[in-house]
Amino acid sequence: MKGEAMIELRNVSRQFGDITAVDNLSLRIEKGEICVFIGTSGCGKSTTLRLLNKLIDCSSGEIWVDGENVAKLDSELLRRRMGYAIQSTGLFPHWTVARNIGVVPRLLGWPADKIEARVRELLELLSLPYTAFAAKFPSQLSGGQAQRVGVARALAADPDILLMDEPFGALDPITRESLQNELLRIQAHIHKTIVFVTHDIDEALRLASRIVVMDKGRVVQYDTPQNLLNNPANSFVENLLGQGERGLKRASLQRVEQFMLPLSGEPPSLDIETGSSLRQALSLMLWHRVDQLCVRGPDSSAQGVLPISAVLHSHE
Ligand SMILES: Nc1ncnc2c1ncn2[C@@H]1O[C@H](COP(=O)(O)OP(=O)(O)O)[C@@H](O)[C@H]1O
Ligand SMILES: [Mg+2]
Structure with a gap:
């Protein structure tokens, strides 16, 4: 137990x-x-x-x-x-x-x-x-x-x-x-x-x-x-x-930092804060017609990159 x-x-x-x-x-x-x-x-x-x-x-x-x-x-x-x-x-x-x-x-x-x-x-x-x-x-x-x-x-x-x-x-x-x-x-x-x-x-x-x-x-x-x-x-x-x-x-229960990938090269131009949900990330991507976001911590430092493919595979 x-x-x-x-x-x-x-x-x-x-x-x-x-x-x-x-x-x-x-x-x-x-x-x-x-x-x-x-x-x-x-x-x-x-x-x-x-x-x-x-x-x-x-x-x-x-x-x-x-x-x-x-x-x-x-x-x-x-x-x-x-x-x-x-x-x-x-x-x-x-x-x-x-x-x-x-x-x-x-x-x-x-x-x-x-x-x-x-x-x-x-x-x-x-x-x-x-x-x-x-x-x-x-x-x-x-x-x-x-x-x-x-x-x-x-x-x-x-x-x-x-x-x-x-x-x-x-x-x-x-x-x-x-x-x-x-x-x-x-x-x-x-x-x-x-x-x-x-x-x-x-x-x-x-x-x-x-x-x-x-x-x-x-x-x-x-x-x-x-x-x-x-x-x-x-x-x-x-x-x-x-x-x-x-x-x-389900996406609203999942956090961006759980699914982001390590940064390589220039960070994407559009940011999302750590702690945000995948649902918020998806909404931002749809609105701005981009397929990746830069995940930034409370101090604005880039923590990783969230591509739309990571969102699509988030249930695995
Ligand atoms: N004091 C009471 N006397 C008679 N029937 C009651 C009383 N309290 C609840 N019930 C009945 O028990 C059932 C469950 O009620 P309740 O627990 O208040 O439901 P819920 O909070 O899920 O809406 C309902 O059919 C309700 O009418
Ligand atoms: Mg009740």
Whole structure:
């Protein structure tokens, strides 16, 4: 077995009357992963998250978190160890941003100065300057700012696990992309185990270390974004990926420096930065009608050359 399981579901089912929302789910989520659940509306994603933090109980099966069976844990205490961010943010409208973020630390009895320092740290982490935002009320925030506050609140007591249920679902595409980048940037520092629900395949491919594709309460495929694109388990997954778009989706996961060749002679006149995706490289080539790019590092030094043939053979 590789890695260490932070969360493990063993044959978990949850019924609501006649409806089986979650159907015999077994899954291991390793420490430090971003595990993204994706599937059509009603397939059981939110129910799974609510089972994890015991907002609801399993009808059968077991959930283990960090080596403990959650059935044996107090649900309030468990919830304080897991941050929870949702689409509607759930911020208290008559509380300031600072008070909203500090809600769990207050419940945990932290002293006031420690709470204030933590709120300050989190606001800065989420690119919301403390002096401008701490005293604002939720109604004074844009959708993107409110979601950032929701994420800050979920992180407030430094939980090991972060549960996120379509947190960016209501945002416009540009704000959504900047919050996705923000989440990846933050995760590189905090290394939480993140369980993230979305119905947007591009969001899933972008954020996930592993993706759980769900349909009718069951796991259809559990794999890395690369493997999902290269080997979709069945036509349901193929459709989810959008067959005609697969090439571009895969190219957006691959970095130019993985495929560039050593420079020989004059570098090509058109540049692309390291860290850019093959999709961006392809788009530049199409736009400028060139068949090779010079890959340059952050210091502008030429690192290599990316010919279109390297892009075409990138899946091998
Ligand atoms: N509290 C509830 N009572 C009754 N049915 C529910 C409840 N919560 C979820 N369901 C049903 O369970 C199924 C899965 O719902 P949900 O987990 O919210 O799906 P998703 O988040 O993937 O859209 C749906 O059929 C939904 O109607
Ligand atoms: Mg849902």
